[in-house]
Amino acid sequence: MQEQHYRPCGDIEHLLGRRQFMGDLLAGAGLLAGSSLLASPVGAAEVAKRGKSVVVVYLNGGISQFESWDPKSSLETGGPFKALPTTVPGIHISELLPHTAKQMHRMALVRSLNTKQDDHGLANNLVRSGRMTQSATEYPELGAVVAKGLERADFPLPGHIATMPAGVGGRGNNAAYLGPRYASVTVGAEKGGVANAKLPDGMTVTADQRRHDWRRFANSRFRDKVDSVEIDAYTQTYEQALRLIERRELFDITREPTKVQDAYGKSELGKQFLLARRLVEQEVPFVEIQPGGWDFHHNNFEFHLHYVSDFDKPFALFLEELAQRGHLDRTLVVVMTEFGRTPRINTGYGRDHYSRAWSIALAGCGIKHGAVIGKTDAKGIDVTDRQVDHRHLFHTYLQAIGINSSSEFDIAGRKFPIADPAVGPIKELLA
Amino acid sequence: MTSMKTPVTLDLSAAKVVTDWTHTANLLCCRVDPTGKYVVAGAIDYTVQRWEIATGKKTVLVGHQNWVRTLGFSPDGKTLYSGAYDGRLLAWEIGLETPKPVKDIPAHQGWLRGLAVSSDGQRVATCGNDKLVKVWSAADGKLIRELPGHAHVPYCLHFVPGSHELVVGDTFGNIHHWKADDAKPSRSFEVKEIFYHIGDLAPFGGIINLAFSPDGRTLTASGLHKASNALAGSRRPVAVSFDWKTGEKRPKHESMKKEIDGTMWRAVIHPTGTLIGVFEKQVGFWNAGVPDVAHLAATPSDIYDCDLHPNQLDLYTAHYDGHLRAMRIGRG
Known part of the structure; x- marks a missing residue:
């Protein structure tokens, strides 16, 4: 084996603290947390799914179904917002979604979810993982499964990206046994998108390159002595972060024409949709948009008036742009939330x-x-037809992008069903 | 020789609910007619309920197509005006056996949030989610003037007593004073301490209600402050008063001894000078100029509006549980 020699670096590296040296982008990423084993490829069939993308708009806290997808005229439970016809005859959604109503011919609704879990944390876990939460096994979330299932060796960007309003860094702990390689990388829709991506003052490109050379040298020497998949995952993530930084202009929505930025609007959510569109165009397998809290125990109607209106226009524009640019045929978009809201107005x-x-x-x-x-009953209290839950949805999402949800991950010889084998997809929802 | 009217004395320790009428849907607003014959309430079942105070006889007024949010009477008590989330302003001849709308005005795009009737009865003003204030002729229902340029949604409004001037309170904590014919407000009051903003999305609070004292010297805005968790409704009720002539802001009225989550949906100023505010299940009483509440009188359900009977002894309250209650607050 050819010996690698470390060449002394410039002075600037020694002026940097260790945390900064290791890269703030990776700070708090929990790179070695969770399952340490890298999974083997799902299978050859998944190669055919190359280029598909999934975008989840995660309305954290629980949007009201009455004020969105399943409006009711019940005087007791319906609230003050009316139902609005859409581009699909017979389908009505809330009047708060006039722009989205014009996209209904590109959409579908599931109005019969019963997930039996009203706790934020547990509900969040089950809708994201597609599993019941009582299990001792920690399951990867949809983003990690999609990133794994649609993985391409030559793809320069992370396969699982979460967008937040402000520029933040770090990696989520949501890939479970699939390993940190498939956990979410968080980027912002403002301030250029990728936090801490600029070199520190005084750091030259040459000096930066030298410190990475030194890191690779040290890593390689240590790796020769210790055979560890954790180290491999760490190294891979670090290199991925560098590639992400090299392509940071992709995350900078100010590179879009002003009229496009204006059309998406100045709200945090509008900027996130625009960033998501740019990432879909790069064929990032999984992008999640996370707008602020939708947990309206109080003042539900005033808040929905503003929040849903804020969602409506950029969401509709997002679908329209994806369709016009040919990406909607290869992109599944899901408006996900933890649970619904009570029929009773408190x-x-x-x-x-x-x-x-x-x-x-x-x-x-x-x-x-x-x-x-x-469907649900007239007051929206119970499901009256075709009850489904998060497990059916998880199968459906994966089947929609061509991943066989009935197959298994092979993690170092141990089989993990990709989705809950007790149920299957909602077949009548699949094209 | 002129007759002497017996002065009203408040007896807060004896304040209690003396009348309790029920409806089947949540009540959002109420008003007592100036003659004291009727009390009316707006509900989320799109109706207005009329009770004859002497007998308790209830009549249902049907005409709106959404939640009925605001009510007002002509000074002679013959005409009731109602505004709803259907954006419409309806006028009713309230003395009829079964009142029907005699005017139906599509006043606003989106919710109509507030209405006010001038003290001469000639004008009715409304405001709504279209960020407009409109002034209507009470005689023929025609639009007299439109007050544009509100940067934020106007939530409530009130005619300055004895004039056609208006004060308008918005969801961002601003009060604008519009002279009768001016193209823009002549002055503004800021009450930013009762306004909060959730992220870059939604206002929370603002000027929920405006009231003048009977002598016209004090303007009082009510709403909420100390919002620590808006989505969960953690906030405190408050009223802020101004000297109408000078604009000087006076100390806030709040409940310090007993902290209660609530929005002060309406405050009225009793002829004795006592400020009466409703919030959560409480009726609060503040002595003039004293920040902390003097007395709290609890009711069985959350209160969303109130109005004083012309006798100044009975306070009517509209409740979440669909009840309309009257609390006897004094001796006459």
Whole structure:
């Protein structure tokens, strides 16, 4: 083996603290947390899925189904917002979504979810992982599964990107046994997108290159002595971060024409949609948009008036742009949330957590456009037709992008079903 | 020889609910007609309920197509005006056996949030989610003037007593004073301490209600402050008063001894000078100029509006549980 020699670096490296030297981008990333084993490829069939993308708009806290996808005219539970016709005859959604209503021919609704979990943390876990939470096994979230299932060796960007309003760094702990390679990398929609991507003052490109050479040298020498998949994952993530920094202009939405930026709007959510569109165009396998909290125990109608309106226009524009640019045929879009809100309007004119009968919306590839799965009763209290839950949805998402959800991950010889084998996809929702 | 009217004395320790009428849907607002014959309430089942105070007889007024959010009477008590989230302003001849709308005005795009009637009864003003304030002729329902340029949604409004001037409170904590014919406000009051903003998305609080004292010298804005978790409704009720002539801001009225989550949906100033505010399930009483509440009188359900009977002894309250209650607060 050829011996590698370390060449003394310039002075500037020694002026940097260790944390900064290791890269703030990776700070707090939990790179070695969770399962340490890298999974083997899902299978040859998944190669055919190359180029697919999934975008999840995660409305953290629980959007009200009454004020979005399943409006009711009940005087007792319906609230003050009316139902609005859409481009699909017979389908009505809340009047708060006039722009989205014009995209319904590219969308589908599931109005019959009963997930039986009203706790934020547990509900968040189950809708993201597609599993019941009582299990002792920690399961990877959808983003990690998609990143793994659609992985391409030559792809220069992370396969699982979460966008936040402000520029933040770090990696999520959401890949479980798939390993940190598939965990979410968080980027911002503002300030150029990637936090801490600029070289520190006084650091030259040459000096930066020398410190990476030194790091690779040290890593390699240590790796020769210790055979560890953790080290491999760490090294891979570090190199991926560097590639991400090299392509940081992709995350800078100010490179878009002003009229496009204006069309998406100045809100945090509008900027996130624009960033997501740019990432989909790069064929990033999984992008998650995380707008702020939607947990309106109080003042539900005033807050939905603003929040849903803030969502409506950029979301509709996002779908329109993806369609016009040809990307919606290869991109599944899911508007996900933790649970719905209670039919009962509480004393503060809020709605509380309600997992017994709620809705999600989907758009794009692999699904039957204009489909409505299931229904609830006139007051929105119970599912009356085609009850499904997060497990069915998880299968459906994966099937829609061509991943065989009935197959298994082979993690160092141990088999892990990709999705809950007790159920299957919502077949009538699949195209 | 002129007759002497017996002065009203508040007896807060004896304040209690003396009348309790029920409806089947949540009540959002209420008003007592100036003659004291009727009390009316707006509900989330799109109706207005009329109770004859002497008998308790209830009549349902049907005409709106969304939550009925605001009510007002002509000074002679013959006409009721109602505004709703359907954006419409309806006028009713309230003395009829079964009142029907005699005017139906599509006043605003989106919710109509507030209405006010001038003290001469000639004008009715409304405001709504279209960020407009509109002034209507009470006689024929025609639009007299439109007050544009509100940067934020106007939540409530009130005619300056004895004039056609308006004060308008918005969701961002601003009060604008519009002279009768001016193209822009002549002055503004800021009450930023009762306004919060959630991220870059939604206002929380603002000027929920405006009231003048009977002598017209004090303007009081009510709402919420100390919001620590808006989404969960953690906030405190508050009223802020101004000297109408000088604009000087006076100490806030709040409940210090007993902290209660709530929004002060309406404050009225009793002829004795006592400020009465409703929030959560409470009716609060503040002595003039004293920040902390003097007395709290609890009711069985959350209160969203109130109005004083012309006798100044009975306070009517509209409740979440669909009840309309009257609290006897004094001796006459």
